[in-house]
Amino acid sequence: MSGVWVISETPQTAWELLGKARELAGGDAVTAFVVGDDAVGQETIAYGADQVRLMDLPVSTPWEEYAGVMGREAETARPAAVLVGASRRGKDLAARLAALLDAAYVSECKSIRSEDGKYITERIVYGGLAVKKMESTGCLVASIAPRTYEPKKDGERTGIVAKLDPAGAKVKVKERRPKPAESVNISEASIVIGVGRGFSSQAEVKLAENLAAVLGGEIGCTRPIAEDLHWLPEDRYIGLSGQVVKPILYICAGVSGQVQHVYGIRDAKTIVAVEKNESAPILQVADYYIIGDLKEVLPALTEAISAVK
Incomplete structure (x- = not known):
């Protein structure tokens, strides 16, 4: 060989x-x-x-x-x-x-x-x-x-x-029905903002979207956000059975850090967590973390980043 x-x-x-x-x-x-x-x-x-x-x-x-x-x-x-x-x-x-x-x-x-x-x-x-x-x-x-x-x-x-000609193929496609796709594949994004169960309502997801907008990033989420609450599309779900992302920067808020989600972000260059629970597992994974209420921290981050751009 x-x-x-x-x-x-x-x-x-x-x-x-x-x-x-x-x-x-x-x-x-x-x-x-x-x-x-x-x-x-x-x-x-x-x-x-x-x-x-x-x-x-x-x-x-x-x-x-x-x-x-x-x-x-x-x-x-x-x-x-x-x-x-x-x-x-x-x-x-x-x-x-x-x-x-x-x-x-x-x-x-x-x-x-x-x-x-x-x-x-x-x-x-x-x-x-x-x-x-x-x-x-x-x-x-x-x-x-x-x-x-x-x-x-x-x-x-x-x-x-x-x-290369696929001659001799035994399976033929009779019809293709394209699935509506997101404009950006989050697995290719260089900056991803993660949304977890710490968000108490779908309206609060806007706080993460605003931060993603000023950073030029994309929104991702944990499994419950996509599959249970349906606040975001399933192709935004990051984890063991979802997307695996490798961004330069991953900022997550309200994410506890269960192993299934960590599997999907483990290769991120830098992980920043926003979490009010000082015992959350995500803090052991993060390179940096902020202890605080996401409803206060995310707008503050968005405002600070906007001011220097």
Whole structure:
């Protein structure tokens, strides 16, 4: 086995994974399977791929059906590792591909390295309470969340770009009904303001929205706010079964800090909590915190930030 594959429906995620792929590949070839046109293919070469296989999002075929043709190519290419962007589609495709290759599969992989002919991987388990460390031999398939690695570009690199045809797909799409989407994906936001159960009414959420507006950030929330109270859309919910965010700054108010929510914010660069309960678990997670009533603290923060902008 030789070489490393990178697979992503999102070019940015592919570019992030390519640096790790080159590290794992050593001097062997790195092949990227990515959705996009020829321009995307050339950019992908610059970020570390030796070969790029462009994939369409077929009108009548689920994207995951590329697993079949990839599996057939892998029988010849025999990649040592396959890194897949951990979107919903990506995780589905990764599991299918691992089954076809009879390979070890690590979902939501947080760390991966090669050592003495083995892959050492780590992933978060028990809602963020522990890290599971694993060793595997042979081909490894790992799904990796966006923004786990930093992209590294070299504009002088050259490589081959070609299209990949999902021939032989067994599943056909009869109809697509797009889900109404938020204007911004909070998982990509650099600043996120978190809303917790400490807000006593939906009207008070405006205090967080005002702060987000002056900071140029986005609103996120805990599970009860979205699923029980329906004060915010479910795609704003941050946590173990919701969104995982990695902003430069995460400011939360009225958030107690249950482990399910902390799982979704653990990779934020800086965490600031506003909480009136001095024993709240979130204070153990936060880099900075303010003890006080959110109805007083949030307007004060908004006013102070507005004054210096």
